[in-house]
Amino acid sequence: MGSVGVETNGMDAREPVVDISVAIAPNDAAAAPGIQKEIAAFPDDVSQDDEARLALLEKARDLVRALETPRETMIKHLWAQTGCIPAITACQRLGVFHELAAEGGTPKFAPAIAKKVKCDPNLLSRLMRHIAAMGYIKETAQDTYKGTNFSSSLTIxxxxxxxxxxxxxxxxxxxxxxxxxxxxxxxxxxxxxxxxxxxxxxxxxxxxxxxxxxxxxxxxxxxxxGYRQGRPSWMDPGFFPVQERLVEGFDSSSSSDPVMLVDIGGSHGHDVDEFRRKWPEVPGRLIVQDLPPVIGAIDELDAKIERMEYDFHTEQPVKGARTYYMHSVLHDWPNETCLSILSRIKEAMKPGYSRLLINENVIPSTGAYWETTALDMMMIVLLSSRERTKDQWSSLIEDEAGLKITKIWCPRNGVESIIEVEKVE
Ligand SMILES: C[S@@+](CC[C@H](N)C(=O)[O-])C[C@H]1O[C@@H](n2cnc3c(N)ncnc32)[C@H](O)[C@@H]1O
Structure with a gap:
């Protein structure tokens, strides 16, 4: 069988397996009525029930996929969504979404916005027209638009x-x-x-x-x-028992200035800051570690959180902390690099006391969630790495790194788990 090659510009010698009529008929017309009935059975207002909201959203997506033709899906992927990204990025950089939100969010004439933000009016009208056609802002009259929650959020x-x-x-x-x-x-x-x-x-x-x-x-x-907003957080009730596993048993005499939590590769400190806000009474130091340019780019962070420049392939300067925490770090790297990172943490952990909390996806063997598989695609193309299954995590952490997984905590499918790890002597 011939392969799709660069030399042939993607043209393939293989014969199509269906007639072109398939590409212009709904993907699954037979399924649509059943999905419509399932949608109708949902309560009118699901906005206060996140599980119901997500379930309805999945059904709505199923309905779109069933009714859409393959040709429409193709145009959506390759033109509509692809074209929407530069339009949104340009409007954000120009400050268009701030303008739309101004004066109580009243409708605005695109050429008037163009004048304010210093953009060619014809160009801006075309960008806004596509964003509106995709439903992300509302067209109220010719060349006139009103913002939405989405466009207002693009000011954050x-x-x-x-x-x-x-x-x-x-x-x-x-x-x-x-x-x-x-x-x-x-x-x-x-x-x-x-x-x-x-x-x-x-x-x-x-x-x-x-x-x-x-x-x-x-x-x-x-x-x-932004990725982490609105997702269940490991430190919330019903997820990982912070009080029993970290606070109780914290040894305030373990050193002159004992550490409760060090967030390795913690970026701008958003996780450790959330921990400080949600667990204000916990004893011990809180530290965020990352590479110098990242630590240097932190604008605001509570004074209780120490900022530490650190390369995780070098000796961990914080020894015997109660908690070493890593969020979305190991998924960035192939096993060999993860082993280098884990070996530095292992050296610093105090057996029977320190815990390593790895906050990552654990992909189920079937029914993986689309956000997780999307992230796995990003890992392939951006970092030659992966989201891991339970077996892959066990093999990395226990068989290769010589640490012990105490328990994997996960509130629901599609949410990052906490892999709780300890060092055994
Ligand atoms: C995917 S981000 C995750 C950031 C943060 N933990 C979060 O969940 O939002 C990975 C982080 O690892 C940091 N990182 C990459 N190489 C590093 C290294 N050699 N030493 C320390 N941090 C590193 C990056 O700067 C980045 O902040």
Whole structure:
């Protein structure tokens, strides 16, 4: 069977397996009436019940997929969504979403906004027209638009940061992935300096170095802060028992200034700050560690949290802490690099006392959630790494790193788990 090659510009010798009529008929017309009935059975207002809201949203997506034709899906993927990203990024950078939200969010004439933000009015009208056609702002009259919750949220740094750094320094790795795959004979990427990102951007730098070199490091830190918004957090009731596992048994005499929690690769400190806010009475020091440019880019952080420049491949300066915490760090790296990171933590852990909390996805063997698989795709193209299954975590942490998984805590499918780890003597 011939392969889709760069030489042939993607043209393939293989014959289609269906007639073109399939591409212009609904994907699953037979399923649509059943899904419509399921949707009708939901309560009118699900806004206060997050599980019901998410379930209804999934059904609504099922309905769209059933009714949409393959041709429409193709145009949505390749033109509509792809075109929406530059339109949104441009409008955010120009300050258009602030303008839309001004004066109580009354409808605004696009050329008037263009004059204020110093943009060619024809260009801005076309950008806003597409964003409106996609439903992200509302068209109220010709060339006149009203903001939405989405457009207003694009005035918040943790929400807009990703719209800068992904197109600016990351998405080319997705765009060129097929070329990279061909060149490497479709071997799973596993080298940090020769993956799809390096191929696409002609660099040897890893993602984090590349982001800082291209000036997008700060936006990426913001994006990480946005990703975590609205998700169940490990320190909330019903998830990980902070009181029993961390607070009780905290040894305030273990050193002159004992540490409760050190967040390794903690970016701008959003996790440790959440811990401080939600657990204000816990004893001990709170520390955020990251590379110097990241620590240096922190704008605001409560004075109780210590900022520490640290490279996690070097000796961990904080010994015998009650909690070493890592969020979305190990998924960034292939096993070999994870082992280097884990070995530094293991050296610093006090057996029977210190806990390592790894806050990551644990992919189930079937029925993986789309946000998790999307992140896994990002891991492949940006970092030659992976989201891991339970078996892959056990193999890495126990068999290879020689630590012990005490328990995996997870409130529901699709939510990052806490893998609780200890050092045994
Ligand atoms: C995916 S981000 C996760 C950030 C944060 N833990 C969160 O969940 O929002 C990975 C973090 O690892 C940091 N990092 C990368 N290489 C590092 C290194 N050698 N030493 C310390 N931190 C590093 C990055 O700067 C980044 O902040």
């Amino acid at each position: 740094p943790v929400i807009y940061g990703g719209y800068n750094c992904l197109p600016g320094a990351m998405l080319e790795a997705c765009n060129k992935f097929h070329e990279y795959g061909e060149e490497k004979n479709w071997i799973e990427p596993n080298t940090i300096d020769d993956g799809p990102l390096q191929y696409a951007y002609h660099t040897k730098l890893n993602l984090f170095e590349h982001l800082h070199a291209t000036g997008y490091g700060k936006d990426f830190g913001l994006h990480m802060g």
